[in-house]
Amino acid sequence: MADSENVLVTATIANLGGVAASNVPVQFHLGVTTPRSSYSVTIPFIAAGGSAQVSGQLIAKISAGVIEDDQTVTVIVNPNNSIAEFDHDNNQLTQAITVVKGLPNIVLPGSLLVFKDDTSVDDASVGETVEISTIARNSGTLSAYDVLFVFYAEDLEGKRIELGRLIRHLGSGQDIHLNLTWTVNVTMGGYILGIIADPDNVVEEMNDDDDEVFAPFIVDAPNTKIVLNPLSGVTYEPGKSIFVSGTVTNRNTTKPVSGATVEVWLEMNGQRIGVPATGTTATDGTFGISLHLRQGLDGQYLVYANASIGGKSEVTNGIIQVKAPSEGGIPWYVYLLIFALVSAVIIAFSAYLYKYGLGRMVECGECAALIPEASKRCPKCGVQFEPGTAKCSECSAWIPSNSTQCPECGTKFITEAIKEEEDAYIKRMREQYEAYVETYREEAKLEMGRKYTDARFPNWWKKHSAFISFEQWLSQEEAKLKSGGTLCPVCGIHNPRGSPICQKCGSTLEVPKAVGKMPDEPAKDAPPRKPLRRMIVRRPVPGTGKDKPASPEAKAEGEAPKADPKAAEEGADKSASGPAGEPSDEAPKP
Missing domain, CATH: 1.20.5 (Single alpha-helices involved in coiled-coils or other helix-helix interfaces)
Incomplete structure (x- = not known):
């Protein structure tokens, strides 16, 4: 009987006497201590030897803090002896009942089961996924809300590892299924898998018994996968060792497996060769083992690696080439x-x-070929050179090669190139090249349309059929000048025929003068002449070429014979205008 539940009590009252009884009082009582429930009723008439049935409504109650109480239901007829009877001893009847407080009662009546691929199992490997299942029931009189169910694994040392939680509602008398999917994440060994209901006693129940279920379970070694780092592509020598490395992972989770034993060995045609080597995987699953290659090995071999843990193993191999050096x-x-x-x-x-070498070139006085300054013989015409002499680029007199000023005409020499002038020449030529490229810009705009931008023009120009780089263009322009130009006596660059000054260094170019005409006297107030850079012209040794032999005095003294300026100019004109192939007295001026 539940607490605060109505109790209907029915009793039969008999009149055993020979006289009828009227207004017979009957009392009903439940419990003998406080609280006590009572009910009274009066039977109007009971004939002699007759009986009457009467009922009373009582309320079952128990004291505070009491969950279950054994109580007595009592029925009393003529409790105050208001009716005369010949026997009062049989006027009371009792019956015992149990009153229970109204509460839920959560129990786990079934067994704990573990399923893998819909098959009941009692073991699984690390990394595999299983489902833990059981049944929960509310055998109480009231519903239970937000009941917590905890799934756990307990090792052999009694340490519990929580696997998951579920929260459910259970009505009075309701059964539900509890299911938890678990990826095995504990180490190998034996465990107790269990489920406990309301572990913190949050729900007030009639009885806390039967609220836990458990079963033994074995966690096996993981299913491993071993991968070797590349070994091919290198030829190994016998007598040395190779380093075999790789990684061991859990095939189910791809996580590293630590503590696995790895053995490596060499095989050829199914036969093991040499002594195997062993190692252990680190916390990140990696391993590195040195394997010795014995002397006499030659050819292609298989390197095997076997990873084992908890009685399970995984094997893989790689190919290596072993060859002894010649x-x-x-x-x-x-x-x-x-x-x-x-x-x-x-x-x-x-x-x-x-x-230092090719950058210092001189001109052969015999054939005008450009040759290294240190040459003692022209590699083109074979003439030998007189050491220590050079030709003045202004008056064509032969003078010592280390002279800084011509002793004949007084011209001062600059022996090194002036970088500023060279930069100015390149800048001027690049401007001409840019002007040449600019002629194609309109064509690019028509062809590219809206896509045209100044940034895209250089790429368009590089793909054009007429494209030429600045260096190629400069070479072509200088080649044109060489074909019909004048050689600058200072920097050696070829200039267009008739140019009064050098396009590179700005020096005055030599202009042929009429025969017999005396050179103009320089104006008294004219500015001093600019020092000239000169190209050294090597003087042939007299008698070794087709040139006229030099005077013994000049050769002995190491100086060029003095000549009158008018004769020098006439000689220069003659040399420049002489027939092809006819030897001249001196090499042409630069």
Whole structure:
């Protein structure tokens, strides 16, 4: 009987006497202590030897703090003896009942089951997914709300690891299924899997018994996957060791597996070769093992690696090439080193020639070929040179090559190029090149339309059929000048025929003078002449070429014979206008 529940009590009253009874009082009582429920009723008439049935409504109650109480229902007839009877001892009847407080009662009546792929199991590997299931029931008289169910795994040392939680509502007398999906994330070994209802006793129940269920469970070793780092692409030598490395992971979760034993060995045609080597994976699942290659190995071999943990293993392999070096042979890296050294020497020598050798060229006085300054013989015509002499680029007199001023005409020489003048020449030529490229800009605008921008024009120009780089254009322009121009006596650049000054350095170019005409006297107030840079012209040794032999006095003294300026000019005109192939007394001026 539940607390505060109405109790209907029915009793039969019999008149055993020989006289009828009227207005017979009957009392009903539940409980003998406070609180006590009572009910009274009066039977109007009971004939002699007759009976009457009467009912009373009582309320079952129990004291505060009491969950269950055994109480007595009592029925009393003629309680005050107001009716005369020949026997009063049989006027009371009792019956015991149990009164229980109205509460829910959560129980787990079934077994705990574990399923993997819809099959009941009692073990699983680390990383595999299983489902834990059982039934929960509310056997109480009231509904239970927000009931917490905790799933756990307890190891052999009694340490509990929570696996998950569920919160459910249960009506009075209702059964529900509890299911939790779990990816095994504990270490290998034996465990107790369990489910407990309302572990913190938040829900007031009739009885806290039968609110937990559990079952034994085994966690097996993970299903491993082993991957080797690349071994191919390198030829290994016998007698040395190779480093075998890789990673061991859980095949189900791809997470690293630590503590796995890895064994590596060599095989050929299914036969193990040499002694295997072992190692252990680190916390990140990696391993590195040195494997010795014994002497005498040659050819292609398989390197096997076996990862084992908890009685499970996984094997993989990789291919290596083993080859002994040739006897007396030189390792390949030595050839590579020699090649690198030779290349460096060639590059350095070329740079030296460019800066110090080829950069200092002179003109052969016999055939006018440009040759290295230190040459003792012309490689083109074969003439030998008289050492220590050069030709003045102003008056054509032969003078010592180290002179800073011509002793004949007084011209001062600048032996090094002036960088500012060279930069000005390049700038001027680049402006001409830009003007040439600019002629194609309108064509680009028509072809590209809206897509045209100044930033895109250079890319369009590079793809045009008429494209030419600045360096190529400059070479072509200088080639045109060489074909019909005048050589600057200062910087050596060719200028268009008839140009009064050099386009590169601005020096005055020599203009042929009429035969027999005396040179004009310089004005007294004319500014001093600018020092000239000169191209050195090597003087042939008399008698070694087609030139006229030099006077013994000039050769002995190491100086050029003095000549009158008018004769020098006439000689220059004659040399410049003489027939092709006819030798001249002196090499042409630059």
